[in-house]
Amino acid sequence: MNPRTRALITIGxxxxxxxxxxxxxxxRQQKLALSDTILNEYQSQKKIMGLIFExxxxxxxxxxxxxxxxRQEIVRSFAAKDRDKLLQLSSIMLGLLQRENxxxxxxxxANSDNxxxxxxxxxxxxxxxxxxxxxxTIEGNRVRKMLAGFEIVKGGLQYRIVYPVFVDGxxxxxxxFGIDADFxxxxxxxxxxxxxxxxxxxxxxxxxxxxxxxxxxxxxxxxPYRTISNHAIFAKSPSLFQQLPDSLDLAxxxxxxKLNGANYAVLHAADFxxxxxxxxxxxxxxxxxxxxxxxxxxxxxxTIMLALALLFFTxxxxxxxxxxxxxxxxxxxxxxxxxxQELEHRVEQRTAELQEGEERLKAIFEANPDxxxxxxxxxxPLYLNPAFTKVFGWALDELQGRxxxxxxxxxxxxxxxxxxxxxxxxxxxxxxxxxSTKYGKxxxxxxxxxxIKDLQGINNGLVxxxxxxxxxxxxxxxxRQSQKMEAIGTLAGGIAHDFNNILSGILGFTHLAEININxxxxxxxxxxxxxxxxxxxxxxxxxxxxxxxxxxxxxxxLELFSVVKEAVNFLRASIPQTVEIQEKISSRSMVLADSTxxxxxxxxxxxxxxxxxRDSGGILSVELEDVEITPRMSDSMANSCKPGSYVKLEVxxxxxxxxxxxxxxxxxxxxxxxxISKGTGLGLSAVDGIVQKHxxxxxxxxxxxxxxxxxxxxxxxxxxxxxxxxx
Numbered sequence: 047m048n049p050r051t052r053a054l055i056t057i058g059x060x061x062x063x064x065x066x067x068x069x070x071x072x073x074r075q076q077k078l079a080l081s082d083t084i085l086n087e088y089q090s091q092k093k094i095m096g097l098i099f100e101x102x103x104x105x106x107x108x109x110x111x112x113x114x115x116x117r118q119e120i121v122r123s124f125a126a127k128d129r130d131k132l133l134q135l136s137s138i139m140l141g142l143l144q145r146e147n148x149x150x151x152x153x154x155x156a157n158s159d160n161x162x163x164x165x166x167x168x169x170x171x172x173x174x175x176x177x178x179x180x181x182x183t184i185e186g187n188r189v190r191k192m193l194a195g196f197e198i199v200k201g202g203l204q205y206r207i208v209y210p211v212f213v214d215g216x217x218x219x220x221x222x223f224g225i226d227a228d229f230x231x232x233x234x235x236x237x238x239x240x241x242x243x244x245x246x247x248x249x250x251x252x253x254x255x256x257x258x259x260x261x262x263x264x265x266x267x268x269x270p271y272r273t274i275s276n277h278a279i280f281a282k283s284p285s286l287f288q289q290l291p292d293s294l295d296l297a298x299x300x301x302x303x304k305l306n307g308a309n310y311a312v313l314h315a316a317d318f319x320x321x322x323x324x325x326x327x328x329x330x331x332x333x334x335x336x337x338x339x340x341x342x343x344x345x346x347x348x349t350i351m352l353a354l355a356l357l358f359f360t361x362x363x364x365x366x367x368x369x370x371x372x373x374x375x376x377x378x379x380x381x382x383x384x385x386x387q388e389l390e391h392r393v394e395q396r397t398a399e400l401q402e403g404e405e406r407l408k409a410i411f412e413a414n415p416d417x418x419x420x421x422x423x424x425x426x427p428l429y430l431n432p433a434f435t436k437v438f439g440w441a442l443d444e445l446q447g448r449x450x451x452x453x454x455x456x457x458x459x460x461x462x463x464x465x466x467x468x469x470x471x472x473x474x475x476x477x478x479x480x481x482s483t484k485y486g487k488x489x490x491x492x493x494x495x496x497x498i499k500d501l502q503g504i505n506n507g508l509v510x511x512x513x514x515x516x517x518x519x520x521x522x523x524x525x526r527q528s529q530k531m532e533a534i535g536t537l538a539g540g541i542a543h544d545f546n547n548i549l550s551g552i553l554g555f556t557h558l559a560e561i562n563i564n565x566x567x568x569x570x571x572x573x574x575x576x577x578x579x580x581x582x583x584x585x586x587x588x589x590x591x592x593x594x595x596x597x598x599x600x601x602x603x604l605e606l607f608s609v610v611k612e613a614v615n616f617l618r619a620s621i622p623q624t625v626e627i628q629e630k631i632s633s634r635s636m637v638l639a640d641s642t643x644x645x646x647x648x649x650x651x652x653x654x655x656x657x658x659x660r661d662s663g664g665i666l667s668v669e670l671e672d673v674e675i676t677p678r679m680s681d682s683m684a685n686s687c688k689p690g691s692y693v694k695l696e697v698x699x700x701x702x703x704x705x706x707x708x709x710x711x712x713x714x715x716x717x718x719x720x721x722i723s724k725g726t727g728l729g730l731s732a733v734d735g736i737v738q739k740h741x742x743x744x745x746x747x748x749x750x751x752x753x754x755x756x757x758x759x760x761x762x763x764x765x766x767x768x769x770x771x772x773x
Contacts, residue, residue, distance in 0.1 A: 069353055076345060080335075080338060080339065084300060084333075085300065087313070094233075095233070098230060099230070102205065102225065102229075106207050107207060110207055110222075114209055119135055120132065120135045122213065123135060124164075124211060125213040129163065132155065132163075133164060133166065136164070140153045143223075147229065149225050149226045150223060150225050150226075151224055152167055152206070152222070153166040153167050153222075158217060158218065161174065161176070162176060179199060179200065181197070182195055182208060183222070186209075186222075190217055195322070196227065196320055196327070197320060197326070205225045205227065205318075206222060206223065208221070230318070231329055250331055250332070251286055251287070252281070252315065253280060253281035253330050253332070254318075255278070255329065256277065258278055274292055274294055275295075286305060289305045298314070299313070299314045309335050310336075311331075312333075313333065315328075315331045414433060416433055416514070417434035417511075417512040417514075418430070418431040418509070418511050418512075420498070421508045421509075423505060425449050426446075426447065426449065427445050429442065438452055439483050439484025451482075457480050464477055465508075468496075468497060469505065474495060475494070477493055478515065489514055490516055491512045491513060491514060493513075494511045494513075545583065547649050549583075552583075555573070559576065575615070582616070582645060582649075600640065601640050602640075603638060605634065606633065606693050607631050607633055607670055609648070610695065613645050614627060614648070614652065616649070617652050622660075625660075625664060627666050627668070628666070630667070631669070633671050633672045635762045636762070637693055637740070637761065638740070638761070639760065640740075643736045647736055650729040650730065650732065650733050651695075651758075652697055655698070655699035655701065658701025662701070666698075668696070669695075671696075672693055672694075673694045675687060675688070675691075676689055677689045692762060693762055694758070696758075699753045703748045703753050705750055713730055740761075742761060743759050744756065745757040
């Protein structure tokens with residue numbers, strides 16, 4: 047068989063199979079649609095019957111309550127056991143009720159001992175015991191509450207309602223109604239099967255089904271027309287029910303059967319339950335669905351014929367156009383072969399490149415003197431370079447399926463935060479930490495980590511480089527010690543700078559005290575300033591000792607304005623009259639600060655301002671006010687500035703000013719524009735350190751010939767300052 051014929055047969059077979067599959071699905075869908083129609087009718091009748099039961103229950107419970115409440119003459123006659131008067135009054139009510147509902151067959155009064163006092167519908171029958179035939183009456187007398195439910199009684203199946211009767215608080219018995227079950231069956235007849243009747247004009251028959259064990263209770267029942275298994279069927283139109291098969295399961299909800307060659311649906315239409323919600327009987331509906339089934343079959347046959355016609359037409363078109371199609375397929379097949387060969391070549395080439403890249407990467411990792419670890423997404427190691435094994439002691443084989451146990455407890459929180467950061471941001475992280483070796487030694491490392499992603503951008507793991515910082519840390523420690531010794535060596539210059547400021551004030555006030563020695567009051571004031579200067583000098587000594595011990599001062603809630611005023615007053619004695627001091631102090635806010643260090647800031651800033659005007663004279667302005675820094679202002683100010691409330695200390699002079707280059711270096715230690723004998727370059731550096739320790743910030747404005755402005759912002763303390771103390 048040549049390829050053309052083989053291909054033609056294969057394509058034809060495929061089209062045939064697809065057509066048959068389509069027909070199978072279509073036929074199945076049509077059958078399901080028929081079943082859905084019957085199911086929808088079944089569900090609709092369930093809802094309708096539920097509404098009928100609910101409305102009937104509410105209506106007659108309301109009637110019986112109203113009768114007991116409003117017809118006191120009937121209740122009194124029942125209590126007096128006057129049967130004749132009770133019959134006379136109740137007969138009128140029975141007539142009214144039966145005109146409203148002809149199916150109301152029972153109206154009775156039962157004594158508390160379960161005997162009948164009066165049957166209004168059959169007055170000649172009374173005095174009999176209901177214990178054997180009416181559980182509803184027995185339970186109603188026992189609980190003395192209204193009850194309702196279906197019962198098999200003399201004459202058939204009834205829906206019964208009993209209501210307790212009390213007269214002057216004394217229980218008399220029960221008043222009851224009984225509605226024949228035919229009332230409910232007739233509601234389910236042809237007129238209620240609207241979908242079937244309107245669309246298909248089908249016939250519907252209704253029957254009542256009992257368990258055979260219940261038949262002994264129905265004394266006046268005619269014999270059931272049909273019995274199937276353990277069930278008995280009572281039907282108004284018995285001809286069709288006579289033909290039901292013996293194998294039919296009447297307890298099943300839905301059946302489709304054939305009777306006399308016609309199709310019928312048997313639906314479980316409604317349940318009839320007693321007062322305990324136990325099933326007493328149920329109704330079934332027998333529906334002629336022949337027209338519906340015939341329509342479904344007709345649709346299926348027409349569809350099959352149409353599919354066969356289309357299949358034939360397809361074969362004809364395929365036969366006449368197959369040569370062209372076969373050529374196109376052959377060309378496409380050759381093209382696919384060529385593309386496949388090219389793809390295989392590219393895959394082989396790419397595989398070789400990947401292998402080469404892996405080897406190159408492995409060589410880089412192995413040549414790296416720093417430990418390197420590659421992790422999967424679960425944190426398990428996939429690769430450890432030789433340097434890792436050399437530094438930390440673990441080889442990859444002994445860590446398979448487990449985490450590397452080299453993170454000290456003190457570093458776990460930091461490590462977890464950094465892992466979270468790298469996966470949330472996607473950016474590499476770099477931080478100093480500590481790691482333990484296999485042998486229990488803890489070393490300082492600089493950890494650098496980056497995410498590994500696949501071609502789709504999905505995280506596959508981490509690559510981590512760990513640089514051993516032990517030697518560098520040791521060198522840094524030695525360098526810090528050397529710098530500290532150097533700083534101690536140059537500390538004398540800084541001490542001279544600050545002591546110079548303090549001693550100038552002490553000498554000035556001592557001289558003023560000498561001048562006013564004959565006026566004890568003035569002399570005492572000047573000597574008080576001398577004492578305060580000595581205290582500031584003691585504070586400076588304390589700072590030197592704190593530096594040597596690396597101990598910080600104690601910060602307490604402080605009224606900044608008092609320290610500023612004291613510092614300005616202290617300086618007045620040492621500043622010549624060519625420099626005018628102006629004060630504008632409006633703030634009374636509290637800050638958390640050390641008073642000696644704040645005093646040192648004011649003294650250093652004011653001394654620098656005075657030195658800028660020493661030759662030419664001028665105005666030294668000191669201002670203190672509350673300001674509010676908004677988020678927008680914060681963005682445009684210093685990096686360390688946070689939004690909030692601050693006290694702004696401003697020291698302004700009208701001296702020679704500074705150029706931009708000088709401004710950039712004024713906080714550098716040992717940088718000064720003064721002669722060596724007049725400055726050490728540590729004053730502003732100390733000011734900057736103090737302000738930062740107090741969580742504040744500074745702003746400086748200066749131009750050549752325009753003077754300088756130094757602004758220091760101190761965070762304002764909250765209203766509750768009693769608990770604020772820092773070491």
